[in-house]
Amino acid sequence: MMFLSLKHLLTRKKQSVLILLGIIIGTSAYVAISGMMLGFQTKLMDQLVNNDAHIRISAREELLTSESLDSFPEAEHVFWSLPPSGRKDSAKIQYPLGWFEKLNKDHDVIAFVPQVNINVIFNRASVTVAGRMIGADPLKQERVSNIQQYMISGAFKDIGTSGSRIILGKALMQSLGARQSETILITSGKGPSMPFKIVGVFDTGSKNIDENTVFTSLGDAQKLRGSPSEITDIAVKIEQPDLAEIKSAEWKTSSHEKIMSWQESSASILSVFKTQDIVRNSMTISIIIVAGFGIYNILSILVTQKKRDIAILRSMGFTPNDIVSLFFNQGLILGILGGVIGLGLGFIICFLMGQIEIVPGRMGSSTGRMIISYDLIIYVKAIIIALLSSLFSSIFPARAAGSLDPMDIIRSGGQ
Template identity: 40%
Template sequence: MWFLAIRQLLNRPQQTVLTFVGILLGTAAYCVFSGIMVGFQEYITDQLVNNDAQIRISPRDEVIREQSFYGLFYPETTFLKWVKPPSGKLDNTQLTNVNGWFRKLDRDERVEAYAPQLNRQLIFKFGKQSLPGKLQGVDPIRQMRVTTIGNYVESGNFKDLDRGGDMIFAGSGLLEKLGATLGDTVHIVTDDGRTANVKVGGVIHVGNRMIDDTAAYASLRTVQRITLSTGVVSEIAIRLKRLDIAADMATEWAFFTRDKVESWDQTYENVLAVFKTQNIVRNTTTFTIMLVVAFGIYNILNMVVNQKKREIAILRSIGFDENDTIRLFIIQGLLLGIVGSLAGLVLGAIVCFFLDGYPIGNTSSSKTQMMSNVMRISWDWTIYLKAFGLSVGCSGIAAYIPARSASKLSPVEIIRGSA
């Protein structure tokens, strides 16, 4: 059976080669498209998950409505008429029960690490330049257990934040705009007009302009002292032992507190929706390519059935039944699919190898080139497994239809019609 299938393929080299090339290019295209898109998604997900909290506990902003005052002024009155209905919202700046959260997180075996934070919006001043930004007070040891911020320190040691003194680690873009450098003293102005001096003890370059151009880090005690917020914690960043349970844990904890509890995938739900759209586009494009290849296989094998009717009749006459005829043509389709897919996987891997790390951003900057400036390719083995399965499956299905037609041919009618 295999001998006959291979011999028929070799007897029509031009058609076989064209079909082989179609399968090869379709498989390679799937590997390259998927590698690029999945690589981009992996990079963005890594930035969202590892550079930030997997679960974040923060104060809940309460919107003021008429119902908010029911029973407050006149407990016995169920109806109030407002001259001007209340509006706006209450901006809470601290958690309701910080110590309670610490005890709960310490006892929860699903939590790998957590880090308290105090975030404040203020003004950075150096010389004649002034810029708004965010000063984030952290426990440096705990923060590095929760996020990968320590990997993005260009100058200094992030652990030095907790050694005393009013020191900050500022984003590279923020320092560049201020005209300050490592070792300079920067003035910060709080929202109530007070001024404090801090020394630039380190430089951070994440590669995200929203962080690099606006953020600075200091020890939690330093920010509490500067902003007169002794003992205040505005957020708790949490890292879990299992990332896939983040949303379920956030929903579970939200039932027992007035604080806002959000997992990373709930916070960046819009970004993940974009990923789903990309996957639909990728799969649709690949399916279209493989559909064209499948039609090519179908047309070629259908022509073979018409051209090889006499040979089919002879095979049926010497004992081949309908199932044997179907197997003969399906083997041809699967041979083309398997060989073409394997070659396509190799070609796709070679293209991905050359694309991986290809510069796509501004590489002329003197700063350390970040991953966001180069193309990121995913080497997930499931991409190649799916490409192989899709190509072989399409080839087998495309071969079955003409194979079934060939099995229905009557040897007597074929010989009589060709006589």
């Protein structure tokens, strides 16, 4: 019946082209929008997953209350006129060695790095900027995050294990008006300011990090904080980042510390991704549904117009299934053709979007071009959507045609 189906399509060129356009637009829109959004999401996801720990173990922040000091023997003689309040000073990981042993034994853990995270104030001449200092062993830190790939001058390992050296974000560098090799003053608010030499600059593309973060060695951070041998965080990298949430839940059951997976700390961004996916899918499915209704309407009208043909074909020995194929094939041909052209057009649009120059490091790649995803799954999904919509919208009129009784058509004069 393919011959007759093709004849029908070619005879009604205008209608066929219109349906085809609907499918092409729907499919190419899906490919282009998905390519752009997934490219953007992949970039951000890569930053979320690899710029920081998959799981972060932090010192629990405790608030002081009147019961906080009950463990002391003298506490029963104390009557508070103003009970203690506020955050307990000197938050630290209580049993770091126990954690190191546990993490070393865990086969899912690829690497971990003990850190000291402190809020600091940077001073250069009259400029003062608040920010965050992360103290870590550079070699261990490089195994946990991909900070080295964002270095625009110097190397991450230059912070060494001591010597008061820092690397800092490009935006922070600009705020301070500092230059490489220059020394700036940093204070944690407790104790005097300490001089730190700038040995490198990074640009992750994430404003949050680049504007206020510096890295230094663990020892120097501990010295600035005034608490040698204490750590505030352990950043952990695991084998399968997707399972970080499960792993962190498992550790939470046997720990007093605050444990957070990258999914939990990026929940708001991940929910934006979900919203984007819903918008992308609903928009594309709407276009495809419109095209599907086009096929349904045109085939339904065609079945009514071709009742005489159906009767004559049945009188020649064509079976009801042949009649179903006659109309179903038309939807199939339009679906395949429209889908394939749509994929091609979508690819071209993606390629052209990939040539658009944008600010490097933001939505774009390091080359300054927009990041587009060419993931095979996008193309597979697009062709499946195109085919399913065509097949669903053609099966009903086709089945209606197959169930027509030739005698009813003949007796009604083909009406």
